[in-house]
Amino acid sequence: MQPFTPSWYTVLASYWFATSFKWAAVLLALLPERVAQLVANEQKAGALGLLFATGAVMALIGPPLTGYFSDRFGRRMPFLAIGAVLTAVALVWMAHAPSYAVLFAAYILLQIADDLGTGPYSALIPDLVPRSKRGTASGYLGTMQMVGNIVAAVLIFSLPSIAGQFYVLAGVNLLAALLILRTIQEVPGLRQRQLGFVQSMLAPWRNPDFRWVWATRFFAMLGQYSVQTYLLYYLSDVVRTFDAFGLRLADATQAVGVLGLMIFVGGALSAVYAGRRSDQLGRKRPIYISGVGLSLVVLPILLLPRFDLLVVLALVFGVFFGVYLAVDWALVADVLPDPEGYATDMGLWQTSIVLPQVIAGSFGGLIDRANQASAGSGYTLVFLMAAGFFLLGTLLVRQIRGAR
Known part of the structure; x- marks a missing residue:
């Protein structure tokens, strides 16, 4: 296949589609459903929370660790292959886990397998794509991430069998x-990194641009999760009725699903175009536009808590967020200092x-205390914080010197 064509970019991004598809379905529906099947009703929230917390800790450790070993051996594809196979095994195991303890073990395996595959996979853009085309490649990744979330929602609603959904995820992942293994194949000319483990983990932080890129994404994601985490409660406590354009939804859970779908559609529509434009205009301008746009979109939610307005704002939010996703991967790839350490650094x-x-x-505690003092004020506070996080992440982009 000819490199740097639409079909090549699509193949390169296909594993990111599979990863987004998998995690959206597992975290939003399948894992909570399996926990509810295996533990008492009064224990399910704590049991699910323990799984989420364990997964978060592993996700902080796993990608740098597997990236380090990928750099050390100078190979990407064996890690991707083993990770994909173990991911499929873990998903099937989760589907048939007879107890919470077994489900916990299967979920740990899923986290390890995911890190094993995606850690080295994340280095493929800086490995394979020249600087002048990285925005386009990043745009395809952003689009496939959004499409993966959309397809996960379709799977959850269309296939009633929980086990069948796990099988579909395993098959798509494989x-x-x-x-990728057949089309992209191994990265040519990779050299084994000789730097030790501790030095490899510290090396990128000595580069000011890497620190600034990390910080910009940290604050952008903090803005996103500040809204996303509490959106369901905001809808049920403040909005309460869910009518929009002739559509009436039964509850806040359905409303969150519709808003999520609008965000994903908006992101899928904007990502590839924004990525291509960043190859022409530079990385910073699209991030400035998206960051300011995201911070401004949050504010009308507070002023007019109507569901029909939220549907429109969700689409606009998705467009701006798609622009951000399209550029941030290319931005970090542009500033990585050492080609032998791409997987570790990513x-x-x-x-x-x-x-x-x-x-x-x-x-959550801050929101609860503010809501007790004045109904709904906790959501006002956290959404204002989210707007500030988006804006701060945008302003920090100015500090990056190695990208235009």
Whole structure:
């Protein structure tokens, strides 16, 4: 296959589609459903929370670690292949786990397998794509991420069998990995990195641009998760009625699903175009536009808590977020200092996604206290914080010197 064509970019991004598809379905529906089947009703929230917390810790450690070994051996594809096979095994195991303890073990295997595959996979854009085309490649990744979320929603609603859904996820994951292994193949000319483990983990942080890129994404993701984590409660406590354009939804759960779908559609529509434009205009301008746009979109939610307005704003939010997703991968690839350490460095960069999830989860107590003082004020506070996080992440882009 000719490199740097639409079909080549699509194949390259296919494993990111499979990964997004898998995690959207597992975290939103399949894992909670399996926990509810295996533990008492009064224990299910705590049991699910323990799984989520364990997964978050592993997601902070796994990608840099597997990236380091990929750099050390100078290979990408064996890690992707083994990770894909173990992912399929873990998903099937989760489908048939007879107890919570077994489900916990299967979920740990899923996390390990995912890190094993995606850690080295994340280095493929800086490995294979020249700087002048990285925005386009990043745009395809952003689009496939959004499409993966959309397809996960379709799967959840269309296939009633829980086990069948796990099988579909396993098959798609294997198919995407096989497609890359047969089409992209091993990265040519990779050299084994001789730097030790501790030095490899510290090396990118000595580069100011890497620190700034990490910080910009950290604050952008903190803004996203500050809204996403508490959106369901905001809808049920503040919005309460869910009528829009002739459509009436029964409850806040359905409303969250519709808003999520609108965000994913908006992101899928904007990502590839924004990525291509960033190859022409530079990385910073699209991020400035998307960051300011995201911070502004949050504010009308507070002023007019109507569901029909939220549907429109969700689509607009998705467009801006798709622009951000299209460019951020290319931005970090542009500033990585050492080609022999791409997988390690990209794995460290991915911690800027996981850590904001943990921090946003800690805002719940603040929201509860503010809501007790004045009904709904907790959501006002956290959404204003989210707008500030988006804006701060945007302003920090100015500090990056190695990208235009």
